[in-house]
Amino acid sequence: MLQPGVEWLGSTGLGQWLGQSTDRIAWLFVIHLVGLTLLMGPTLVLAIRLLGVGFRSRQLAELTRDTALFRTGGLVLMILSGSLIFTGGAVSYFEGMWFRRKMTLLIVALLFNFTFFRKVTNAEEGRYSPLVSRLVGVLTLFLWFSVAVAGRAIAFS
Amino acid sequence: MSLFEMCQAIEQSTISSIVRESAFPYVEGAHVLALSLSIGTVMWFDLRLLGATMRTRSVVEVFEDVKPWMFAGFVVMFSTGALLFAAHATKAYSNNFFRAKLALLILAGVNAAVYHFTIDRNRSAWGKSPFPPAAARLAGLVSLLLWFSVIAVGRLVAYSL
Numbered sequence: 001m002l003q004p005g006v007e008w009l010g011s012t013g014l015g016q017w018l019g020q021s022t023d024r025i026a027w028l029f030v031i032h033l034v035g036l037t038l039l040m041g042p043t044l045v046l047a048i049r050l051l052g053v054g055f056r057s058r059q060l061a062e063l064t065r066d067t068a069l070f071r072t073g074g075l076v077l078m079i080l081s082g083s084l085i086f087t088g089g090a091v092s093y094f095e096g097m098w099f100r101r102k103m104t105l106l107i108v109a110l111l112f113n114f115t116f117f118r119k120v121t122n123a124e125e126g127r128y129s130p131l132v133s134r135l136v137g138v139l140t141l142f143l144w145f146s147v148a149v150a151g152r153a154i155a156f157s
Numbered sequence: 158m159s160l161f162e163m164c165q166a167i168e169q170s171t172i173s174s175i176v177r178e179s180a181f182p183y184v185e186g187a188h189v190l191a192l193s194l195s196i197g198t199v200m201w202f203d204l205r206l207l208g209a210t211m212r213t214r215s216v217v218e219v220f221e222d223v224k225p226w227m228f229a230g231f232v233v234m235f236s237t238g239a240l241l242f243a244a245h246a247t248k249a250y251s252n253n254f255f256r257a258k259l260a261l262l263i264l265a266g267v268n269a270a271v272y273h274f275t276i277d278r279n280r281s282a283w284g285k286s287p288f289p290p291a292a293a294r295l296a297g298l299v300s301l302l303l304w305f306s307v308i309a310v311g312r313l314v315a316y317s318l
Contacts, residue, residue: 026316030309041197055222066210156182
């Protein structure tokens with residue numbers, strides 16, 4: 001279903017230009033990793049707070065506000081650089097098993113992020129039980145790290 | 158023994174061949190994921206020094222919050238990094254990005270030491286202020302730039318080995 005679109009994307013001028021040079025792709029990976037640090041660092045801080053094992057002197061909603069800009073910025077950098085990396089090798093990425101797993105996990109992680117995670121991290125203290133907070137913390141870590149592991153696996157498969 | 162001969166000896170060790178032949182993807186994966194724990198947490202302290210975030214909290218409070226996670230992150234980074242180096246020690250030795258990465262790491266260490274032994278000494282005078290003095294902000298900015306440069310050259314090492 002998506003195949004013709006992927007083939008078209010790989011054949012565009014931009015796709016050809018990106019695919020020609022390992023240097024261009026290498027710099028896109030640099031941006032991808034900077035985005036990862038900006039997104040995952042603060043997400044990890046919030047997960048640690050949700051699990052109740054650190055940053056306990058801070059209100060959760062306050063930490064969420066403090067980190068929002070960096071999480072959003074990191075996610076935008078990751079999606080932009082990731083889309084360009086994909087454009088530079090669209091057909092071969094699209095056929096890869098780990099790429100497909102990564103995209104599936106990414107969709108699940110994003111859905112979780114903008115529903116449960118957002119609701120619980122913005123709630124005032126005591127609104128949700130520690131059990132719910134811990135569950136959301138564990139799922140946050142599990143989902144985002146699964147996306148990252150699948151991403152790393154693309155390079156080695 | 159020259160540095161290069163040391164690298165050759167490291168590369169002939171058992172641990173080096175284990176990483177090179179089987180463990181490399183897992184060690185590298187851990188190295189990349191621990192970015193969130195190491196640089197992803199140290200940046201909060203740097204941003205606080207810059208007066209860019211968490212302004213209602215004192216510098217000490219932010220540091221105390223971040224400290225255990227930051228140290229755990231850097232322990233993972235340095236141990237997995239050492240294993241990755243051991244796997245391809247001689248190639249890393251002659252790689253310019255790898256040399257730049259070591260230089261940047263040393264500079265980050267020097268910056269942290271200078272901050273700790275000078276500006277941090279009279280922290281009681283400014284630690285609660287939302288915008289720390291220029292020297293402290295400079296230390297935070299330099300740290301952020303150095304750590305993000307370490308990420309950049311680190312990624313480029315992987316591309317040029």
